[in-house]
Amino acid sequence: MIFDSYTCKLDCDCLVLNDLLLRFNNMTFQIDSLMITPNLLYFFEVKNYEGDYYYELDRLYKKTKIERNNPLIQLHRSHSLLRQLLQSLGNTIPIKAYVVFVNPASTLYQAPLNIPIIFPTQLNAFFHNLNKTTEKSTNKHKVLAEKLVSLHIPKSPYNTLPEYKYSDLQKGMCCDKCGNLSVEIAGRKCTCISCGQVGLVTNAVIRRIKELKLLFPEYKITTNLVQEWCGGWESKKKIQRILDKNFKTVRNNRWTYYE
Numbered sequence: 001m002i003f004d005s006y007t008c009k010l011d012c013d014c015l016v017l018n019d020l021l022l023r024f025n026n027m028t029f030q031i032d033s034l035m036i037t038p039n040l041l042y043f044f045e046v047k048n049y050e051g052d053y054y055y056e057l058d059r060l061y062k063k064t065k066i067e068r069n070n071p072l073i074q075l076h077r078s079h080s081l082l083r084q085l086l087q088s089l090g091n092t093i094p095i096k097a098y099v100v101f102v103n104p105a106s107t108l109y110q111a112p113l114n115i116p117i118i119f120p121t122q123l124n125a126f127f128h129n130l131n132k133t134t135e136k137s138t139n140k141h142k143v144l145a146e147k148l149v150s151l152h153i154p155k156s157p158y159n160t161l162p163e164y165k166y167s168d169l170q171k172g173m174c175c176d177k178c179g180n181l182s183v184e185i186a187g188r189k190c191t192c193i194s195c196g197q198v199g200l201v202t203n204a205v206i207r208r209i210k211e212l213k214l215l216f217p218e219y220k221i222t223t224n225l226v227q228e229w230c231g232g233w234e235s236k237k238k239i240q241r242i243l244d245k246n247f248k249t250v251r252n253n254r255w256t257y258y259e
Helices: 002-007 071-088 120-130 139-151 201-215 223-229 236-246
Strands: 015-024 027-036 041-047 051-056 059-062 066-068 095-101 106-109 183-186 189-192 198-200 249-252 255-258
Touching: 002 027, 002 120, 015 071, 015 139, 027 071, 027 139, 041 071, 071 095, 189 201, 198 201, 201 223, 201 236, 223 236
Parallel strands: 041 095, 051 106
Antiparallel strands: 015 027, 027 041, 051 059, 059 066, 183 189, 189 198, 249 255
16 A cells, blocks of 8 residues: 555556466466556565565575565566566566565665665655656557456465364354454343444354355254354254244255255
8 A cells, every 4th residue: 555655646657557466387476566657567576574674695684683585586586477478478568677665664784786676765766757757658558458457367376274173163153343252142132242242143143154154165054053153052943043034944854954
């Protein structure tokens, strides 16, 4: 958002694409921000690092001597893949790639003068100079932007869930406001001891059933399972009434489940 506050104020003729996830040669790479100007592509790797860092022998350390991922390595890899991708599309527009530190509470010591990093104190000057561009974009720039957007992978392959098992998870009624399981039930209402949120028991049970279906899609939703998932709350008859009213009943020989 800090970086976007600079790009949205630009008056020069440019196209800005944010958060692209692309693939080339079976390798996936991400672009935080890509600016298409008439003569250049600007590729920005945006970092919100906070604290004191120092640069030594192509490595990045946070004081004291804790090595961090060097964003310049990531920038170099993504820059190379983007260049190859554009060449495969028949586009030879030059690319300038930068790592951008946006957090004013960050400091990088021993940084060589020639590394492609824009520091917080340099952002105003950088975008002021960029805004002096007078050339106009053409249809080929718009076509390139549309092509890159069409190649965007909407679902990241890096999103991974932790391993979990039903037996390991804590059971109980969950507050829809703070997520706490310390919920007391009185009549048709339930109250969260942690934040004071008050709601209907029926709605709380339905939410828990939907969570159960999401976490364990292979499970058959039965009265016994829902009662256990809700922490043994109330009688099976009340759970069954909620299931009968809000979910499709499926009868299979001697037992019943819900969809």
